[in-house]
Amino acid sequence: MNATTATLTATVTKAVIPVAGLGTRFLPATKATPKEMLPVVDKPAIQYVVEEAAAAGLEDVLMITGRNKRAVEDHFDNNTELEHALATKGDTARLDAVRRVTRLAHMHHVRQGEPLGLGHAVLCARSHVGDEPFAVLLGDDLIGPGEGLLERMLRVRARYGGSVVALMEVAPDRTHLYGCAKVEPAGGAGSAYDAHDPLVRVVDLVEKPAHGTAPSNYAVIGRYVLDPAVFGLLEKAQPGHGGEIQLTDALRELAHSDDHPVHGVVFSGRRFDTGDRASYLRTIVELACERPDLGPDFRSWLTDFVRAGHEAPGG
Numbered sequence: 001m002n003a004t005t006a007t008l009t010a011t012v013t014k015a016v017i018p019v020a021g022l023g024t025r026f027l028p029a030t031k032a033t034p035k036e037m038l039p040v041v042d043k044p045a046i047q048y049v050v051e052e053a054a055a056a057g058l059e060d061v062l063m064i065t066g067r068n069k070r071a072v073e074d075h076f077d078n079n080t081e082l083e084h085a086l087a088t089k090g091d092t093a094r095l096d097a098v099r100r101v102t103r104l105a106h107m108h109h110v111r112q113g114e115p116l117g118l119g120h121a122v123l124c125a126r127s128h129v130g131d132e133p134f135a136v137l138l139g140d141d142l143i144g145p146g147e148g149l150l151e152r153m154l155r156v157r158a159r160y161g162g163s164v165v166a167l168m169e170v171a172p173d174r175t176h177l178y179g180c181a182k183v184e185p186a187g188g189a190g191s192a193y194d195a196h197d198p199l200v201r202v203v204d205l206v207e208k209p210a211h212g213t214a215p216s217n218y219a220v221i222g223r224y225v226l227d228p229a230v231f232g233l234l235e236k237a238q239p240g241h242g243g244e245i246q247l248t249d250a251l252r253e254l255a256h257s258d259d260h261p262v263h264g265v266v267f268s269g270r271r272f273d274t275g276d277r278a279s280y281l282r283t284i285v286e287l288a289c290e291r292p293d294l295g296p297d298f299r300s301w302l303t304d305f306v307r308a309g310h311e312a313p314g315g
């Protein structure tokens with residue numbers, strides 16, 4: 001960690017990553033495996049997320065796991081048998097790759113007994129987090145490496161306190177898939193945090209608004225920096241949209257209060273939603289094309305494939 005990062009994260013040291021959802025959109029693949037363990041090229045999605053937290057200086061990582069916790073725990077733990085086999089073969093590249101995963105962060109796990117919703121999953125982090133601000137990274141939401149979104153959000157928290165959400169503009173016909181924010185310019189009209197990521201004040205939030213009712217096109221994506229005040233609200237929260245305890249509902253209460261501001265960092269960089277099948281496939285293609293080892297061959301195959309004009313059978 002360099003000195004600048006250390007300063008930015010002085011008050012936020014912990015990352016919480018919920019991975020206890022049912023992943024129904026990926027059934028039957030997710031019957032016995034969390035969707036966050038599905039491979040994106042040759043790493044599970046969750047590894048990219050832990051790498052992002054560690055790069056932002058958050059090396060204390062709490063996973064909120066569900067019934068399939070084994071696979072997630074094992075991935076970040078030593079595998080002496082495998083390491084021994086790779087060492088014996090002299091396969092140092094793969095041995096390094098396997099060992100590097102275990103050194104990314106200090107991993108902790110807590111079980112969410114039942115998948116009662118994202119808000120409930122976050123509440124499960126309370127005893128580990130204590131009375132400190134903390135980051136939440138959704139385990140199926142990837143942010144392009146080097147985008148620095150989390151670092152910017154930590155900076156906003158350090159400057160303004162309260163909680164911070166990441167917002168992305170989406171097409172009006174997609175707002176019903178997200179939590180949507182009603183926003184005002186932060187600190188008065190015309191003020192912006194920086195040219196690339198304007199900062200806004202969130203004044204209201206709605207989880208998955210019905211078509212045509214979204215307060216804006218600003219969708220909440222899977223990165224949060226939360227004030228511990230959120231725990232008290234989650235504890236009292238009633239099931240909301242879809243019968244689940246929604247984080248959005250607790251954040252809305254914070255946004256309505258005067259003493260806990262909720263800011264939004266507007267993000268326009270690269271984000272990959274690996275919880276949705278079509279988006280998952282696009283993620284793999286895009287990231288594989290960028291890989292120095294696989295990219296050149298894969299791109300040339302892909303170009304031929306597209307040129308050949310493949311259609312669905314019978315299409």
Ligand code: UTP
Nearest residue numbers: 018019020021022023024025115116117121139
């Ligand atoms: P999603 O709503 O995208 O995940 O939750 P899901 O419910 O697993 O997916 P589908 O819709 O059935 O396919 C966002 C994140 O919150 C976690 C999920 O694992 C995912 O990373 N989550 C959700 C929990 O940890 N617990 C929950 O009760 C719900």
